[in-house]
Amino acid sequence: MYSSATSPTAPRIGTAQRTPTPVAVRRPVAKPVVPARPAGRIEAPGFVPRAGERLLRPRVPQPAGYGAPSAGVAGNWGKVDNAALGTPAVKAALAQITRICPAFSARQVLRQEGAHILITGLIGRTAVVAKCLNPQAVQADRRGVLVDRFRREVAVYRAFVRHRPPVRMPRLVAADHDRCVLVMERIPGRPAAIERHPANAPTPGEVRAILGAVRGLNLWRPPTDVFQQPLDYHFEVARYHSVGQLTDRDAGDLRQLLHGLGHSNWQLNHGDALLTNVMLAPSGPVLLDWEQAGWYLPGYDLAVLWSVLSGDTAARRQISQIAQAGGTLARDAFLVNLVLVLMRELRIHDVPGAGEEARLMIRRLHEDAALARRAVRAAVGTR
Known part of the structure; x- marks a missing residue:
């Protein structure tokens, strides 16, 4: 926590009255000024300020994203990025957005690379984020999968309107299931x-808050017919086994654990609980990107967080x-989820031509x- 000091206000000195004989005027002793702490010094936990000191909250840079600060919405909110808004892909996206939100006034483009386009704007005095598929970046062979995922996310947001989840998430403003357009509040x-896979993990307090939000979602019990089961566990084991990522023994051990979990209760999970999909808002963690949400074996979100927190031993232990x-x-369910999540991360990152930093991450994976x-084999041996 950054700190600075304020000088105590000097006492007011009264005016000496004229007297026939000179009288010595006693000057008040000024209180010592507390020296200011060096800029950028971070205090250790449990720091107690001395008398006269005032603690200041550090200013953290706000990267562009779903939840960039929306202060100053009334009036001139943000600077309009005409260059980014004028590209053909963004123009096509804006045409789809204004079909469902005619009052949408675009301000900035948060993302136009990859499968999705994110555009911030205003609807009246409300700051919103519009999300839609990128028609130029989506390849023909993957378009069907991406469309299905986007429509699943729209369905999740609509379900959360009827069944309010116990975690903070952007409020749904408008959606078009057929055109794959989603408009949400900007937090x-x-x-x-x-x-x-961040090099610097969040602070311990932030990790606890994120885990608390995830666990609150996992323990929630909405109607079972509202959400789907996005992951076919037996299919995933067979797929990673067929490409050589899992050995015969690995696949057999996982199938044995899955057989024992056949009658266990499934759990509602976010499905993609990466730290990049968590917004740290003043009110607490906010979960974004719900296209993979659904029923999983218990501990899937925990496995995702464990896989990306490689540099935080305390968080992994927790x-x-x-x-x-x-x-x-x-x-057992957590171990099955963990193996499949790690196989997925290796499939994504272990590709030819990776740089030195990527190779170090692949080695850790x-x-x-x-x-x-080894943990799966030990679990199978104790059954």
């Missing part, structure tokens, strides 16, 4: 991370303790996968 805050607190079945395999 002030900053992303918990700007990289899928996640493991939460997973094991539910008993043997919860532990292989080490984590070996650790998860």
Whole structure:
């Protein structure tokens, strides 16, 4: 916590009255000024300011994202980026957005690379973010999958209107299921991370808050017919086995654990609980990108967080303790989820031509996968 000091206000000195004989005027002793702390110094936990000191909250840079600060909405909110708004892909997206929100006034483009286009704007005095598919970046062979995922996210947002979740998420403003357009409120805050595998993990307090939000969602019990089961576990095991990422023994161990979990209760999970999909708002963590939400074996979100927090041993220990607190079945489900999540991360990142930093991350993922395999074998041996 940054700190600075304020000088105590000097006492008011009274005016000496004229007297026939000179009288010595006693000057008040000024209070010592507390020296200011060096700029940029971070205080350790438990720091108690001295008398006369005033603590200042550090200014954290706000990357562009869903939750960039929306202060100053009334009046001139943000600077209109005409260059980015004039590209053909963005113009096509704006045409789809204004079909469902004629009052939408675009301001800035947050993202136009990749599968989605994100545009910030105003509807009246309300700051919003519009999300739609990028018609230029989506390849023909993947378009069907991306359309299905986008429509699933629209369905999730609409379901959350009827069944309010116990976690903070952007409020739905408008949606078009057929044209794949989603308009949400823009929440002030900053992303918990700007990289899928961040080099610097969030603070311990932020990690606890994120885990609390995720666990609140996992323990929620909405109607079972509202959400789908996005992951076919047996299919995923067979797929990673067929490409050589899982050995015969690995696949057999996972199938044995899945057989024992056949009658366990499934759990509502976000499905993509990466730190990049978590916004740290003043009111607490906000979960974004709900296209993978649905029913999973217990601990899927915990496995995702464990896989990306490789540099935070304390956070991983805390996640493991939460997973094991539910008993043997919860532990086995977490291990199955963890192996499949790590296989997915290796499939995404372990590609030819990776740089030095990427190779270090891939090495860590292989080490984590070996650790998860050993844990699965130990779990199978105790059944």
